[in-house]
Amino acid sequence: MPEGHTIHRAARLQFELLGGQAIAADSPQGRFMEGAERIDGRRLTAIEAYGKHLFYAFEGPHWLHVHLGLFGKFRIGSGRAPAPRGACRLRLQGPGGWIHLSGPTACEIIGAAERRRFLARIGPDPLRPGDRPARAITRIMRSGTAFGVLLMDQSVISGIGNVYRAELAFRAGIAPVTPGRLLTRAAVLAVWRDARMLLRDGERTGRIVTTHPADRPHPAGTVRAGERLYVYHRTGKPCLRCGTPIETEIMAARKLYWCPHCQPEPMPSSAKIAGMRERRLKKPRVAAGQDTAS
Ligand SMILES: [Zn+2]
Structure with missing residues (x-):
């Protein structure tokens, strides 16, 4: 399972690729079609990592929450995406690049209150500069x-x-x-x-x-x-x-x-x-x- 450093690194690299851009979102596999529709066409304003969890902020009230779990994987790249490999839960494409997510434990759209409740349940993260031990x-x-x-x-x-x-x-x-x-x-x-x-x-x-x-x-x-x-x-x-x-x-x-x-x-x-x-x-x-x- 990816550890915190992988998740924080993913947040940084993915934001460098797609931050501030309007993102086309869909679910080639079909299991996240409704969720993808809610963020499709919106601008990605932040990607935050907390421990092993990722939160993607899109313009509007929506957060995308991702936890890779044991089998989840990202593929990312610049320019136009190749055809997704295997069961791609979520595909994000912006002018700068693309992200394919497959096999995550969690991939869901949540609101701000749900995100706050979630963050209250997890311990401090040594990689977050503001977190105290x-x-x-x-x-x-x-x-x-x-x-x-x-x-x-x-x-x-x-x-x-x-x-x-x-x-x-x-x-x-x-x-x-x-x-x-x-x-x-x-x-x-x-x-x-x-x-x-x-x-x-x-x-x-x-x-x-x-x-x-x-x-x-x-x-x-x-x-x-x-x-x-x-x-x-x-x-x-x-x-x-x-x-x-x-x-x-x-x-x-x-x-x-x-x-x-x-x-x-x-x-x-x-x-x-x-x-x-x-x-x-x-x-x-x-x-x-x-x-x-x-
Ligand atoms: Zn020894």
Whole structure:
């Protein structure tokens, strides 16, 4: 599934192509004919990204809301569009270029009130300059849920998917099974800042690179394919920092990757950790990383 950097990048590139132009809209596949009719011929005034969601503002009261989900894809280009490939839900054509959208989880026309209600339900987005992390930090620090699950919960923090989840936890040295309430405010704030930095980099370049040059076997020159990430999709391979084999398990319905040495679990007994995954903690245990300052 595309992560926040892909969505913000799509918003920027698509607006460069079609911003301010009158757009012809239709649905070659036929499943979005009524929606397309409502924006057809209107001027596109903004494209906004919030986490993994896109909102297209057209002149008048209408917003187009798009969520790509697991299978959604954009194709875009300048000039006249080629024939759409496969089941094209929405086709936008302006004087400057075209966008074809296929397979989205959501493609709908909504009003301003509906958009406001929607935005109230999602967590702050590290890629939105005005978004502050306070709400996300409070949610995480009050939760007995595993940090690895909270990072992917879009109502806690917006835009982080499976790759950034694994890489952020590694870079912070936090075991993904650690309950949020065992983390310090400083640790969670550092993860937010790291997310902002990594996602901005991903938005700019269109790809995810999380490794520090000093940790790469080939630190000079272009980053090689197998050296871009610390743990994601590296099951069984040696950790780039310590050589310990990377482990994997299913968490929040997606595969999770981590280094058991660089991301030590917060309690001594792995049996206790296993039990902790099954139940909510009643009381936080005193453990490494617990906030004793407050
Ligand atoms: Zn390691």
